Amino acid sequence: MKKLVQIKNLKKYFKTGRRQVRKAVNDITFDIYRGETLGLVGESGCGKTTLGKIIVRLYKPTSGQVIYDGIDVHKTGSPHNIALNKHMQMVFQDPYASLNPRMTAGEIIGEAIDIHSQGQKGFKRERVIELLQTVGLHPGLSGRYPHEFSGGQRQRIAIARALAVEPDFIVCDEPLTALDASIQAQIVNLLEDLQKQKELTYLFISHDLSMVRHICNRIAVMYLGQVVELASKDELFEHPLHPYTQAVLSAIPAPDPDLETTSRRVILPGEASNTFKLSSGCGFNSRCPKAEARCRQTAPVLSEKGSGHWAACHLS
């Protein structure tokens, strides 16, 4: 498979006080292949969204590279700058906050076309109608404002806006979180259909592991700014190597009372410490049920433990 996005030693530190630095993304390296859906899961504050925003260039990294189809996207003065936005788009978590309340659906979608298609007037109208239909909205709704739509419909508009420039790669940042279960399924099916039609590549950021399992080919698990495990979906769910992944998988509530009572949950003590003061050693050692002396001394590196199965743990 061909690599579409390569992330190399990416770091993003936020200065939060005079002597405080928050290491939101702390040395991450992995690849995204063309045509796949890569899931990115982890607790809130682990750096998932920051990573997604760096990839689509909403943030500049502190160091490291994002290489999209051979182009270093953060290199200053690159002639590809605007052109790159045509290839990479993002759909955000909160459809109530990511659409301008003073623009109609048609204007929101049309704006993206305006920027990238260099003024072909009649074309725009048709294109907006086509996009609305693609995402399952009636073209007659293009004159309405975001507040006139439901959450699911708004997320469809956000998807239409992302599709307007015909991207190859979309970062979906928790696109389902704000939606109800029955509506989530509608959006998931839409994303899957679009991927087939348009050969899209997704980075699907989520904290809902059952949904990630449903939609993704490979899954990366993040903890405190680092990728701690990366594997194909089935491999990850059947043979999780990292103790954090194991605990998280066991904590997914299953919609079946029999499964729930028979399966033993691994209850982790404590909570993720914040990313301000990282102790030496593995970031997970204070909560890890299997931690040993070496876990407190040296930090494990992400390394390939089996074919395509990467984990950052001394014990696996």
Add this chain to the structure above:
Amino acid sequence: MTQLLSVKDLKVNFKTNLGEVQALQGVSFDLVMGEVTAVVGESGCGKSVTALSIMKLLPTPPGCIVSGQVIFDGQDLLLKNEKEMRKIRGGSIAMIFQETNTSLNPTLKVGTQIMEVLQNHSELPASEKKQRALEVISMAGLPDPEMVYKQYPHQLSGGMKQRAMIAMALAGGPRLLIADEPTTALDVTIQAQILELLQELKQNLGTSLLLITHDLGIAAGIASRVMVMYAGKIVESGTAGDIFHDPGHPYTRGLLDSIPRPGQRQKLSPIPGRPPDLINPPQGCAFWPRCGQAMLICRELPPQATNLAGSHQVCCWLTHRYAFNNY
């Protein structure tokens, strides 16, 4: 099987500029002592309004309890005045909320907030109250109670704040604990901790729990009885086994089909459309516009609850005993 609380034909409206929203349209159920009952449904279906009406915490106006009864201890809570309700809230019925940041007072130490509950609801002599406060803090699974007692909410993490709120709820020694989406704002590993804690409390203290959630997985994991709400009505209720293994209402089946299941890789089948507008709810069954099995009668007359096996109740014309095609 002693009844703890019984809600009868509760109807609640909200006045808005666009008209009256019929948030609850005749909700009836019983809670059994020592049981965990989950209320599931999508946002806006009336789960939280039900809980708030039991506690008489509905903002009035715009809310208005049109009719119904909430019987607790043989008395109708809806007839009680504010002063009497204050004795019950935080005492025999306590509630925990989703948003810890807005439900804890940011200007008071955790200890002070717990002491407030004890001052209002506990007969203990003043000297023992602090001891009791420390006790509930450690019951809620917080490490180092003395320390937490002196901390402000912002000094605690999300999971710890939820535990602090549970400690406050426990301080009054409630017989019924209402938990409104207690884990929605939390990460999955922290969620597992809080659910474990709630289960322990139920076992050790015998507290009944009314758990409001949109997550079917959580309901399956913790509840022995489950009620499914749709558009201001309970459309199905039964044991967790009834609901998850043998769902009777097309809406319940639709919900279960729209969430991914472990080990199954088929396309999700979402429920088409979206929940109805409760200002002008559809005539007949509120679900018919989205229902794949709707019949002519569904559009005209609202279905009555039918009893299937045991305590399994379904509010659907398909389960009517004269229905042509039994579900």
